[in-house]
Amino acid sequence: MKIAFAGKGGVGKTSLAAWTADLLARQGKTVWMVDADTALSLGQASGLAADELPEPLARRADLVRERIHAGGFLDLNPDVGDLPETLAVDVPLGGPAQNGATPGRKRLIVMGALTNAGGGCACDANALLKALLAHIVMDRDEWVLVDLEAGVEHLGRGTVAHVDGLVVVSEPSMRSLMTGAEVGRMASELGLENQVLAVNRYAGGQIPDLPGLPQRSVRIAPLPGLMERQMTDASVLSLPEADAADAAAERILALLMEQDGVMEQDGAKDEVSGRKAAP
Numbered sequence: 001m002k003i004a005f006a007g008k009g010g011v012g013k014t015s016l017a018a019w020t021a022d023l024l025a026r027q028g029k030t031v032w033m034v035d036a037d038t039a040l041s042l043g044q045a046s047g048l049a050a051d052e053l054p055e056p057l058a059r060r061a062d063l064v065r066e067r068i069h070a071g072g073f074l075d076l077n078p079d080v081g082d083l084p085e086t087l088a089v090d091v092p093l094g095g096p097a098q099n100g101a102t103p104g105r106k107r108l109i110v111m112g113a114l115t116n117a118g119g120g121c122a123c124d125a126n127a128l129l130k131a132l133l134a135h136i137v138m139d140r141d142e143w144v145l146v147d148l149e150a151g152v153e154h155l156g157r158g159t160v161a162h163v164d165g166l167v168v169v170s171e172p173s174m175r176s177l178m179t180g181a182e183v184g185r186m187a188s189e190l191g192l193e194n195q196v197l198a199v200n201r202y203a204g205g206q207i208p209d210l211p212g213l214p215q216r217s218v219r220i221a222p223l224p225g226l227m228e229r230q231m232t233d234a235s236v237l238s239l240p241e242a243d244a245a246d247a248a249a250e251r252i253l254a255l256l257m258e259q260d261g262v263m264e265q266d267g268a269k270d271e272v273s274g275r276k277a278a279p
Contacts, residue, residue, distance in 0.1 A: 002137050002162065003256060006148040006187075007169035008179035009039070012200040015226070015236040016169055017147045018045040020249040021106055022094045022237055024143050028101035032084065032136055033091065033108045034146040042147045043108050044234035046091045054089045057132060058112025058125050067131075068124045080132045084109060084140070087132075094237025109136070138162040152187050160190040165256035168214050169198045177210055185212030194259045196252050216255050220248045 005017040014037065021031045035042035043053045057063065067078035088107040097103040111129050136144055152160055166187050170180040184195055195214035199207060202219035225240035239245055 001164045001257065002144040002146070003165045003167060004146045004148050004152065004163050005167045005169060006152055006183045008171075008176045009149075011169045011171045011176055012198075012220075013167070013169035014039070014041050014045050014147050016167065016198055016200070016220075016248065016252075017042060017145050018236050019245040020167075020252065021046065021091075021143075021145050023098075023246050023249040023253075024145075025093055025104040025106045026095060026098050026101070027104065028097065029104040029143050031104060031106045031143045031145060032088070032140060033106060034133065034136060034144065035108065035110045036133065037147050037149050038112075040110055040112070041234070043089075043091070043110065045236045046106070046108065047094060047235040047237050048089070048091060048108070052089065054087055054108060054110050056110045056112030057083075057087060057129055060087075061125075064125050064128050067128055074124075076127045076131075078128060078131050080128070080135045081139070083132055084136060094235075095242060152183065152190065152192070160187065160192050163192055165194040165196070165259070166192050166214075167196050167198055167252055167256075169200060172199055172202050172205060172207070174208070177208060177213060180214075181210040181212035183212075184214050188212070194256055196255045198248070198252060216259075218248055218251045218255070220244070 003020070005013045007013045017033070021033050024031045033042060033046065040053075040056065044050065063083070067080065068075055070078070084107075088109045091106040091108050093103055093106065109132075111133060112125075133146070137146070146163075152166065166184075168180045168183050170176045180197060184197075187195060195216070197207075197214040197217040199217060199219045201222045203222060207217065221244070223239060223241040223244060226236060229236070229239065236245075
């Protein structure tokens with residue numbers, strides 16, 4: 001299954017992507033983690049030190065020349081099938097495997113800036129970035145989690161059509177929810193209807209019914225251990241509230257897989273606090 005995470009900056013989408021990838025790997029799944037956010041923080045959120053992060057593809061001028069200008073001609077549809085294994089680094093699990101499963105494998109690829117081809121960008125690098133992202137999303141028969149910037153339009157219509165689900169992450173604030181509604185609306189226009197709203201740091205109150213905002217939601221209570229950790233450590237794994245993080249990821253996966261036809265589960269809304277979510 002291929003899942004994208006999007007939302008306004010600072011709402012916790014990278015944390016949620018890291019929790020979900022770690023849960024899947026501890027369940028024995030093979031997971032590709034794609035950092036397509038210019039903040040480039042998914043690796044450190046997953047426990048990697050700064051010097052352990054892979055070099056962003058956008059900075060690999062050698063690969064850009066080799067793949068985009070192969071044979072002396074401009075190739076905007078380059079062969080990138082070997083690049084995931086070449087560019088990825090392994091990411092350690094944040095805890096033990098679940099229920100006796102054989103631990104899976106997490107691998108991280110850092111894309112770098114995905115730029116607008118009409119905005120004066122380095123279009124050669126941009127073409128390689130888009131080709132690799134499309135390959136991972138469309139051609140890899142494994143779990144793929146993509147940490148996006150706000151919006152999904154930079155993926156292009158062909159890639160979005162092959163993403164199985166979108167997690168729109170928001171804080172319980174009108175500005176953040178309005179951004180989430182815009183993300184949801186754009187995704188729907190591109191054909192991606194399997195969406196879940198994750199309201200992070202939720203402490204109560206009615207979530208407004210904004211046009212475009214995903215109707216199915218998971219509400220995640222504030223996690224004091226995470227707030228304290230963030231002052232000294234970039235990792236969001238192995239928290240005191242690890243059960244709550246797992247419960248949030250499990251509920252989101254259940255809702256996405258339900259609509260994708262993978263499983264069936266009653267109920268469309270859930271609230272996740274410091275305890276395991278009720279079934």
